[in-house]
Amino acid sequence: MEHDILTIDGDPIMTQILIEQLAPLTRPRVAANASEAMKQIARRVPDLILLDTELPGTHGIDLCRALHSDARLAHVPIIFLTAQTGESFEIEGLESGAVDFISKPPRGAVLRARVKTQLELARLTRELELLNLTDPLTGLINRRRYDEVLHNELARARRSREPLSLILVDLDDFKLFNDQYGHGAGDECLCKVAQLLQTCARRPADAVARIGGEELALILPHTPAAGGMEVAQTILTTLEDAALPHLRSQVADHVTVSLGLACLEPSSDIDTETTVEAIGRDLGERAAQALSEAKDSGRARFVYRSGRRRPVPPPETSPEKDAPWPEIKGIDNELSHQRLCGNRELFITLVAKLLDQFEDLVEPRKYADMEEDEATLHFARRLFKLKGSADTLGATHLQSLAAGAETALRQADDAQIALLVRTIHEHMDEMRASCEALSPLPFQIPSTPTAFPLRATAAGNNIARP
Known part of the structure; x- marks a missing residue:
């Protein structure tokens, strides 16, 4: 896997040496000074930084402190390249945020080994942090x-x-x-x-x-x-x-x-x-x-x-926020306005979806290839969805009708189911007429079913409850 390494060194000869020695791992990006380094980092955060301690216009330790304090680079390992020796210098470098020192001129095998070690440690650190936050x-x-x-x-x-x-x-x-x-x-x-x-x-x-x-x-x-x-x-x-x-x-x-x-x-x-x-x-x-x-x-x-x-x-997102709230028969205006935060466009959209999705609540062709239990559960699910949609819109009477149909379905009362489904369709026809009076909509008025083609089974606990 190729790694993104940034070298910051003002000596072009040393930069070329680093490029050649790192070739088995990757081709590093290069910067000759602090300003170029910050531009490279702004373009993309590297996986590791090789930093010369003696740079034009700034000291490497000062730049290391600045890089280490940057939140984007908090976990990017910084390795110093230096010709300096001495315990006090190494302590100052480590305290500034560096993780290692490599003496100049670097030896290729040693450079690659230390770089690979720090990259692996950084990867493990990231994975541990991800696990800690996931x-x-x-x-x-x-x-x-x-x-x-x-x-x-x-x-x-x-x-x-x-x-x-x-x-x-x-x-x-x-x-x-x-x-x-x-x-x-x-x-x-x-x-x-x-x-x-x-x-x-x-x-x-x-x-x-x-x-x-x-x-x-x-x-x-x-x-x-x-x-x-x-x-x-x-x-x-x-x-x-x-x-x-x-x-x-x-x-x-x-x-x-x-x-x-x-x-x-x-x-x-x-x-x-x-x-x-x-x-x-x-x-x-x-x-x-x-x-x-x-x-x-x-x-x-x-x-x-x-x-x-x-x-x-107020309806912040609605382009028609100054328009009056639509009055649709069967819907509580105050309740629907409150539940939909005054979003008139969303209200009309949801009403249209409800009328479109449930215009054929009971369509015999939909159940022709189903087993009796499967058809019953499918119908029960549609009633549940209708009840929830009606509740969201403040259509309290429609919600009550759907809940009553659920009860009748559990009780296997075919006559009551047929009556309630017919009433549901009639109620939605009135809602549709109200919508068409507001703004012409391509709604097809469904035919009212004369009979309910399904029977509830004894597995009443498996059917949606009001």
Whole structure:
């Protein structure tokens, strides 16, 4: 493996000697003085630095101190090349941050051996630090690194007056999952959820951490409340689509999560005298309270907890923030505005998705090739997803209808199921008509089913519960 080595030496003959002696390892980059060295480092941080003690315009020990104090170079080994000898000089050099001395003129075999030793030590140090900051099971950053990243990002947000969202994640009924499938399967499930969360945190600055047993967290810099809610909804949808089996869940037949969201809004949540520690405590407490509310109100959902100074954040990200909130029949305006942080565009998008995804809630052709149990579970999953989407939008009546259909499905009451599904479609037709009155949308009104083609089985515990 070729290494990136930087030589800093004002003697061109010595530089050429170093290039030739290091050829079996790599071709080093070269700098003749401190200024050139800093330009090389700014371009790319090297793996190791070979530094002459006598440089034009500066002493090598002074430059070594400056390099060692640079956070980017804190773990880059620096080896002195020197013609000087003496115990006091070596002590001063080691105290300045150097890791070794090589006498001039260097011998090729000795130079390469010492360089290889320091490179290997640096590699092992990096790996140990990575292990110390990474959760060994999921590969996410661990609690220690999470605290560091959150502190640094909050400090940055405070300086730049930019928003930051924090999402706390808890796997629903995870103890029951372990009881049902075993701890090995529980570890595998946790790893899969961790991978799914990473696909939802798409920006390079986003960080996903494991902060407890089944507790995870997402740090989303430069993200206002509305953006945090979009990510939270994406997480819920991603878990629903993944459909990881969880037959002991009290929420659904698959793995679900509860989410608590809080956002730092610098324009109102902090002032110049607020410490980063105080900001972090407030943000963490709000996210924890929101997570507790999500779990208490039924799980498999997210709850947003705004700051004390502003109960409902304005629609920062919406280009139509001054437009009135759409009035759609069957949706509680105040509730939907609060849950979606006034993001009008997001609200319309989610309503459109709901009407599109569930316009054929019961379509016999979808179930034609399924076994009876499989078809029942598929329908139960669709009811659960409809219930969650309706809850997010504040469509309380639609949510109640979906919950009632779940109950009827467990009780194998075909007549009640058919009635409720018909009512659900009629209710969504009214919602669709409201949307078309606001802005023409290409919605097709589905035909109302006359009968429900499935029967619930005796395995009632395997069917989604309200």
